Amino acid sequence: MSYCFSQMAPRKKVTKTPTRMITKDIGGDKNGGKRTIRISRMSRYYPTEDRPRKLRSTKTAFSSHKHTVRSSITPGTVLIIVAGRHKGKRVVFLKQLNSGLLLVTGPFHLNGCPLRRINQIYVIATKTKVDISGVKLPDRLNDAYFKRQKLRRPRHTEGEIFDTKKEVYQVSDERKQDQVDVDKQVLEAIRKNKEKKLLFGYLGAMFSLGNKQYPHEMIF
């Protein structure tokens, strides 16, 4: 391909005239009638020294961290919770949230574990998986939804020390509704499984180690 400059269409010259000044009419006698004024004002302050710059650091904010999940944990995996309020319970893993925490559900009716976040380090992944590919989770289930609410601690004023009630955590209706919605789908997915009766019993039962059961020798 040969380019010939003379045969090329003439490039349109777009000249941007930098308008920095504007002429404005001013009133009054013997004032010259016009003034050329800058459009943008000059800065009021010019620092005499360079602003101190921060040194480059390799630290990154938590929000930009990469959160990996163990390869054994995939959506629908039955997890054994090993620490915390729900330790010993077998729950269904739904998805990983942006903070890296795992979103799980009991389902609530089987073992009392609600929609909850847990860290994967407090969890044993079993080989049992439920097919939850058809389960649609509400979009609002994210880290902000599950963030811990700070309850007002009662202020002790004179004479009212034992009267003011402590604020107890109340489950919001939104949470209850989401729990019902998600669990209905998860339970449907479990029902489709061949071994559904035993799976229901399995998810309702608690995990424990017996004599001569060594976790490092066991397959989960």
Place this chain on the structure above:
Amino acid sequence: MVLSQFHFVEIGRVALFAYGPDKGKLCVIVDVIDQNRALVDGPATGVKRKQVNYKSLHLTQFKLNIGRAMRTGNLLKVWNKESMQSKWDATSWAKKIANKSLRKSLSDFDRFKLMKAKQARNRLIAIECGKLKKQAKKAPAKPLRVRKRKS
């Protein structure tokens, strides 16, 4: 202790590797090298012909009728003719080994299912036991005749 209690190291004795890289594999003692070692071969089980200390072998009840230092190919023919693998698999020893490895490979859900199956079986046994007890209560059994020792 009677001689017939023991299995002997002899040409043709089928042995099981107790430890080492070939652990769990069957082989045939093909020749005796000296007091401690034997020449061993297991063409059907993936054991290469090699010298092995008796300490790493567990002798089985089976013995093949082979000549000393029989070659691998011929040994394989004898092995297949005797269908040694199926004979071994039928022994309770082999079944115990298989059960052990199966138990180890159970997942958490499998263990749960096993527990439920055991529970169901034990409940049935308990029911039958209860029935027998009831029967025994209604018709008490004759007391066992006590044999008097000759003094």
